[in-house]
Amino acid sequence: MGEVFVVDRVTTAAGCARAFIDAYLDGYAPGARARGMTLRDVLVSPPIWFPDRTNVVTITWTLPSPLAWWQMTWQGRPDPTVAQWWSGVDDLVVDRTRSVATAADDVENSSGTASALPDAAVTQTVAVTRLIDVAEPDRDRVLTELQAAAGRSGASRSVVAPTLPGSRNGGDVLVHLRFDDPKAAADSDFDAALSDPAISHVNGATYRGSAVRTATGTVYRALLLRVSPETDAAAVAEFEAELAMMPRYVPTIAAWQLSRVDEAIGTSKWTHVFEQEFTDVAGLMGPYLMHPVHWAVVDRWFDPETTDVIVRDRVCHSFCDLADPVL
Incomplete structure (x- = not known):
């Protein structure tokens, strides 16, 4: 896919069009250019x-x-001044939208494949995901001990592995435990292993659900996110539906599950976990990240420059090698 267009459409307050454009070009445009964007035109x-x-x-x-x-997004999203700039021009704006587009010749031909949804009749499993920051000199030792703890945990399936390059806020070790028996999950003492003094921080979630599988993957990925508590139920439902739509368009997703969190630990009160098994790392970094269903549709919920944003806290995007199916 070729050139990407980012379009801000702003209805200005009465008599404020010139003031808004001046503020935009003076206050917003320099940072946008520094993030790699090229201004094409300003129309009134x-x-x-x-x-x-x-x-x-x-x-x-x-x-x-x-x-x-x-x-551009990875540069701008952690910078609070970007969203603050938009807040600072509220008095000049009645309404605004941001959309992302490409030329018609670059539009994907695929309309998506039929995507199964989780079968409500299938017994839900209990899942435990932990993203663990470990002091570098102790990582091998801690990894070995966590793998042993996972083996004793009573989990039906598990993966405990170093995170791969490209993980963002994803820890040094990624742990995922899957319990077919809820009692085994309740009785598990895996988290006791996280008291090791070499472990500096843990983000994680415990949740229930059933996965959808179409193939076998070699990479496990977990996304932990927090939807802002003031978000209305209709917006949350639309957000969840768009996440669940993604596997229709990304054939490198071999299995997936979207879950609401029962118990969160770490930096944020995580509300959702979106996890997948991918065919390989290239399938995650290429078809998944680069498909327009991701950056032109779903990402609006995460983008502080849009009016649709509902995920304001930093997310955890973590992935690791996977030898056997875990979802």
Whole structure:
């Protein structure tokens, strides 16, 4: 896929179109350029500087590729001043949207494949995911001890492995335990192993659910996220539906599960875990990250520059090698 267009469409307050454009070009545009964006045009409709009516200002940026879009996002999202800039021009704005597009010739031909949903009749398993920060000199020792603890935990399936390059806020060791028996999950003492003094921080969640499987993967990935508590139920349902839609468009997802969290530990009160088995690392870093269903549809819920954002806390994106199916 080729060039990516980022389009800000802003209805300005009456008489404020010129002031908004000046503020945008002076206050927002320099940072956008520093993140790799190229300003294509600024359009005003109607093309009149009304003193007492609204205008629609459409500003289009370009990036050379989806990868460049992600790189721009990875730079801007941790920077609180980006969202603060938008908040600072609230008085000049009646309404705004941000959309992401490509040229018609670059649109994917695939309309997606039929995607199974979790079978409500299938017994749900209990899952425990832990993303563990470990002091570098002790990582091999701690990894070995955590693998032994997983073996004693009563889990039906498990993976305990070093995280792979590209994980973001994902810890040094990724642990996933899957219990077919809820009592075994309740009786497990795995978390006692996390008291090792070499472990500096743990993000994690305990949750229930049933996975959808179409193939066998070699990489396990977990995304921990927190939906803002003020989000209304309809928006949460739409968000969950769009996440669950993604496997239709990404054939490198061999298995997946989207779950609401029962118990969260760590930096945030995680509300959801979205986990997958991928065919390989290339299937995660390529077709998954680079598909437009990800960056042009689903990512709006995570982007503080959109009005749809509901995931404001930093997410945990962690993945590791997988020898046997775990979901």
